[in-house]
Amino acid sequence: MAFDHIIGQEIQRQRLMDALMQGRLAHAYLLYGPSGTGAEALAIELAKAVNCAQGPGEPCQKCPSCRKIQMLQHPDLHVFLPSSSTKAAKGENKNSEVKGRPDARLERRIALIESLAQDPYAPFIFNKNDYLSVDDIRGLRQDAFVKPFEGRRKVVIIAAADRMNVAASNALLKTLEEPPGELMLILTTHRMHGLLPTITSRCQPVHLGRLPESVVQEALITRYQTDPDTASAMARQSDGRLNQALQAMSEEGTAIRKEAFSLLECIHGDHPLQIFEMIDHLTAMHRKTPVVEPLLDALLSHYRDLFILTTASKETMVIHIDRLEAMKDIIRKITMEQIEVGIQDIEEIKQSIIKNVHPQLALTVLALRLRGRRAQAA
Ligand SMILES: [Zn+2]
Numbered sequence: 001m002a003f004d005h006i007i008g009q010e011i012q013r014q015r016l017m018d019a020l021m022q023g024r025l026a027h028a029y030l031l032y033g034p035s036g037t038g039a040e041a042l043a044i045e046l047a048k049a050v051n052c053a054q055g056p057g058e059p060c061q062k063c064p065s066c067r068k069i070q071m072l073q074h075p076d077l078h079v080f081l082p083s084s085s086t087k088a089a090k091g092e093n094k095n096s097e098v099k100g101r102p103d104a105r106l107e108r109r110i111a112l113i114e115s116l117a118q119d120p121y122a123p124f125i126f127n128k129n130d131y132l133s134v135d136d137i138r139g140l141r142q143d144a145f146v147k148p149f150e151g152r153r154k155v156v157i158i159a160a161a162d163r164m165n166v167a168a169s170n171a172l173l174k175t176l177e178e179p180p181g182e183l184m185l186i187l188t189t190h191r192m193h194g195l196l197p198t199i200t201s202r203c204q205p206v207h208l209g210r211l212p213e214s215v216v217q218e219a220l221i222t223r224y225q226t227d228p229d230t231a232s233a234m235a236r237q238s239d240g241r242l243n244q245a246l247q248a249m250s251e252e253g254t255a256i257r258k259e260a261f262s263l264l265e266c267i268h269g270d271h272p273l274q275i276f277e278m279i280d281h282l283t284a285m286h287r288k289t290p291v292v293e294p295l296l297d298a299l300l301s302h303y304r305d306l307f308i309l310t311t312a313s314k315e316t317m318v319i320h321i322d323r324l325e326a327m328k329d330i331i332r333k334i335t336m337e338q339i340e341v342g343i344q345d346i347e348e349i350k351q352s353i354i355k356n357v358h359p360q361l362a363l364t365v366l367a368l369r370l371r372g373r374r375a376q377a378a
Helices: 010-021 039-051 063-069 104-118 134-144 166-177 211-226 226-236 241-250 251-267 274-288 292-308 321-331 338-354 359-377
Strands: 028-032 077-080 154-158 183-189 204-206
Touching: 010 039, 010 204, 028 039, 039 063, 039 251, 077 134, 134 154, 134 166, 154 211, 166 183, 204 226, 211 226, 211 241, 226 241, 241 251, 241 292, 251 274, 251 292, 251 321, 251 359, 274 359, 292 321, 292 338, 292 359, 338 359
Parallel strands: 028 183, 028 204, 077 154, 154 183
Antiparallel strands: none
8 A cells, every 4th residue: 555645635735845845844833634634644745855865845755765754764753642551552452461561651652653654544542641741842852953864854743732731832832932953843633722822823834624525535445445335435424534434444433333323223212211321331432442532423424314314315325324224213203403403413512522521421411412302303
């Protein structure tokens, strides 16, 4: 698989290349937008463009510098990712000896960086305890004053920069205030509100928007060898985020969709008390791996299907075609207007989760609201 180019985002990419060619690159960039729209991929591409052996500009993708940067193994490129030592990384054996060891944090970080090097669009699921520490940032400050070893400029990528605590933010602020000449800092985030305004104001912002559905579909087919039908269905529910499509196709994604549908059936079923059992179950799941956000995305895509089914649209537009009959049962109990308001409710609760509202509370409020709308409809 070739991951040596960016998916979509032509305007943003061109803007950065122009700045590079005209010698007016900023010392610090903040690449922000919904996750899965390519902030990390663009950061890596920019690092290549700055240091390509063929000269600054369009990265050749072939020289040793481009290849080392692609693998995140260039001596002048440093990548910082939030990590923790208290929980095993996704996919690791939770009981493995990694847990709790002092170097576990470093191991977790190495695993995350390897995943990023393999595919900058791979979905990251950070734990609640994953953070960037003040030591990380201090280390980068010291290192920043050393001249580049091989390249023209040192590049530091701080991914998910919103996961810096105050001490780390303040340490970074010092670097931003007086950046050494050859250093370029690239921060990425999909939670702008998690960054101190003093940091955002010192970075050149680059906004990455959602990818068009056709672009996600094309990427799934060409990069991930997905068959066209699956690619089309996954792109439709990706919300313009490639990582969401990849997540939905994974085993975990399939499991989450199943849970979302069970929740939907509970909400519109004849035994409302089951809602609370279901939410207890989901909250317990969430304690092990954060599932509430993807769960709400899946619930949202089911609601969009319900909406389609209440309009004159073709059934082929439905994403969860395997649940067609069950969804037809649900729309007998609910009007189009209530589905529309329900979609807004889910969006709103999703935002509250991003802002750290307790998942159990958020899910309960949501389920009761959605159920309540149905009761009003009856
Ligand atoms: Zn090159």
